[in-house]
Amino acid sequence: MLQRALAGLCRLEGVNHAMLIDGSGQLLASVGEEGIFAPVDQAIEMLNVAQETGHALGLGQIYEVWSESSSRMVLDVVGPNRIVVLSGGGGRLARWRHALDRDRRIIATTPQM
8 A cells, every 4th residue: 555655646747756754764664766766865865954954943843845956855754753755857846745745645644654
């Protein structure tokens, strides 16, 4: 079920990879285009920088991070110790976010295999 939910996110315009990582940076599940490696290290680095910045500025917890340039990445904390990462190029981030909101409960509660 988890792979199916991630595959659905991967079908969004511009999304090349959908993955689920835990709070320690371990890859739990991943779906992506053939021949493209999951950008796990980039996602972990972006999350760590966002958390350090939020802590330093006293902003509280980080629930979502967006990165827009020639490539795009969205990190969304869907539950305790579960972070969904969508990466790719092009597409509309608002649609990515809407799809994440729609599937949040499934992703947050489905046990990993």
